Amino acid sequence: MGIRTGKAFLESLRDDRQIWIDGERVPDVTTDRRFAGAAQSMAELYDMQHDPALKPRMTYASPSSGNPVGLSFIEPASIEDLARRRDMVKIWMDATCGMFGRSPDYMNIMLTGFASAAEEFGRKDKQFADNVRNYYVAARENDIAMTHTLINPQVDRSRPVEKQEKDLAAKIVRETDAGIVISGARMVSTLCAFSHDIMVMPSTYLANSKEAEPYAFGFSIPVASPGLRFICRPSIVHQNAASAMDYPLSARLDEGDAMVIFDGVLVPWERVFIHRDAEMCNGLYNRTGAMPQIMHQFSTKNLSKAEFMMGLAFAIAKSTNIDQHLHVQGLLAELIQYAECVRACLRASEVDAAPNAGGVMTPAAMPLWTVRMMFPKMFIRMCEIVQILGAGGLVAVPSYAELTGPLAADVRTYFQAANADSPARIKLFRLAFDAAVSSFSGRQQLYERYYSGDPVRLAGTLYNLYDRDGYIERVSRLLDDLEARQKPGGAVPGFHPKREAAE
Numbered sequence: 225m226g227i228r229t230g231k232a233f234l235e236s237l238r239d240d241r242q243i244w245i246d247g248e249r250v251p252d253v254t255t256d257r258r259f260a261g262a263a264q265s266m267a268e269l270y271d272m273q274h275d276p277a278l279k280p281r282m283t284y285a286s287p288s289s290g291n292p293v294g295l296s297f298i299e300p301a302s303i304e305d306l307a308r309r310r311d312m313v314k315i316w317m318d319a320t321c322g323m324f325g326r327s328p329d330y331m332n333i334m335l336t337g338f339a340s341a342a343e344e345f346g347r348k349d350k351q352f353a354d355n356v357r358n359y360y361v362a363a364r365e366n367d368i369a370m371t372h373t374l375i376n377p378q379v380d381r382s383r384p385v386e387k388q389e390k391d392l393a394a395k396i397v398r399e400t401d402a403g404i405v406i407s408g409a410r411m412v413s414t415l416c417a418f419s420h421d422i423m424v425m426p427s428t429y430l431a432n433s434k435e436a437e438p439y440a441f442g443f444s445i446p447v448a449s450p451g452l453r454f455i456c457r458p459s460i461v462h463q464n465a466a467s468a469m470d471y472p473l474s475a476r477l478d479e480g481d482a483m484v485i486f487d488g489v490l491v492p493w494e495r496v497f498i499h500r501d502a503e504m505c506n507g508l509y510n511r512t513g514a515m516p517q518i519m520h521q522f523s524t525k526n527l528s529k530a531e532f533m534m535g536l537a538f539a540i541a542k543s544t545n546i547d548q549h550l551h552v553q554g555l556l557a558e559l560i561q562y563a564e565c566v567r568a569c570l571r572a573s574e575v576d577a578a579p580n581a582g583g584v585m586t587p588a589a590m591p592l593w594t595v596r597m598m599f600p601k602m603f604i605r606m607c608e609i610v611q612i613l614g615a616g617g618l619v620a621v622p623s624y625a626e627l628t629g630p631l632a633a634d635v636r637t638y639f640q641a642a643n644a645d646s647p648a649r650i651k652l653f654r655l656a657f658d659a660a661v662s663s664f665s666g667r668q669q670l671y672e673r674y675y676s677g678d679p680v681r682l683a684g685t686l687y688n689l690y691d692r693d694g695y696i697e698r699v700s701r702l703l704d705d706l707e708a709r710q711k712p713g714g715a716v717p718g719f720h721p722k723r724e725a726a727e
């Protein structure tokens with residue numbers, strides 16, 4: 225089949241999936257007022273792959289069928305392939321202002337990372353390696369959109385999953401000739417309403433014990449599988465907005481998030497990747513090399529997001545002439561630094577990329593870890609800067625519908641700015657409100673804090689991954705050298721730049 229069209233994508237969502245929200249089941253996510261905008265946005269992303277001007281940058285020839293397939297499925301063999309993939313991701317991310325973080329390329333790249341190291345899954349049973357590889361090919365050839373879920377429900381966060389009194393987490397309840405049967409719950413399944421399949425993989429570390437075995441699994445199944453239900457948080461689409469211009473991001477980019485309920489769900493053996501194997505689950509992302517590939521994708525998303533927020537701030541400052549003030553220029557320069565820091569880290573990860581044991585080009589991890597850890601704070605600060613620059617104007621900006629209402633003359637007169645007429649200023653400030661103040665923005669800020677994991681645990685992981693000994697040794701050598709210079713006959717106190725540089 226190859227790449228989907230937007231029309232085919234929307235039609236593919238009209239199945240028997242159980243999407244629940246506000247106490248009711250959604251019969252058709254493509255027409256429901258809470259989901260239709262994001263469904264249409266997804267369709268537009270798929271259509272971009274067919275645009276003659278973009279197709280060469282967004283697709284490549286399938287190695288198995290020769291059909292054009294999404295470039296996010298490529299197994300990079302060179303630095304040039306990484307750059308091509310980044311360019312493809314950037315096109316989609318720019319189209320969504322970096323605010324649609326779980327667009328299909330995210331899971332495409334995660335799955336591809338696993339498939340590129342499929343042999344890791346087959347350490348105890350080769351069939352699991354074959355399953356990962358076969359599923360990757362099927363997803364690539366059919367342009368499958370995936371959601372995923374990694375996290376157990378928050379019940380008693382002081383205890384490991386196998387020791388909780390309230391046993392609510394998804395687990396294997398039995399095996400049959402056809403597959404494994406899963407019951408329980410997982411969170412947070414972002415994009416579930418607009419996906420074909422759900423990938424269920426490990427995240428937190430599991431004890432290597434008999435009690436933890438039922439929770440040690442990995443698989444992928446259709447979203448419309450019998451017994452599978454998704455209970456979504458309330459929509460952040462403003463359903464009573466007088467104009468689509470009032471909440472331009474919320475209206476089209478609410479990805480949705482959900483708790484996933486597995487009610488005796490059968491997972492066929494050919495879709496099982498990990499089975500009762502805590503050792504396989506723990507450290508999977510780093511062992512397979514999938515994590516640097518994933519970080520390369522979301523760092524590209526972060527670049528688009530930083531550029532959008534920067535451009536928004538530039539436009540606000542220019543509209544009211546506050547960009548003439550030095551302190552405002554300082555705030556805008558801060559946004560420039562954020563965007564350029566992310567860009568530099570991305571490029572550094574590519575320049576220092578190296579092939580893994582299987583020959584797959586893998587981005588350098590540490591520049592991407594830097595983005596992973598710093599961007600949540602950056603984005604919250606970006607929103608704060610937009611709030612500061614917009615000031616009371618963000619509170620006082622009316623609905624765009626007022627421009628055609630009874631008070632249109634007043635609105636056109638009194639809502640102008642120095643460098644923008646009323647329609648332009650209202651559109652701009654409504655966009656800024658949605659990006660930095662609204663419930664949509666609040667969800668984006670929370671998403672950035674936690675979408676890549678618990679920041680406290682991530683910080684500990686980074687510390688333990690980092691090669692610290694060399695830097696400690698440099699300090700020790702410096703102290704030894706300084707001490708030696710103080711002894712009779714020692715060198716004149718001072719540094720030896722040439723020697724230090726050589727080392």
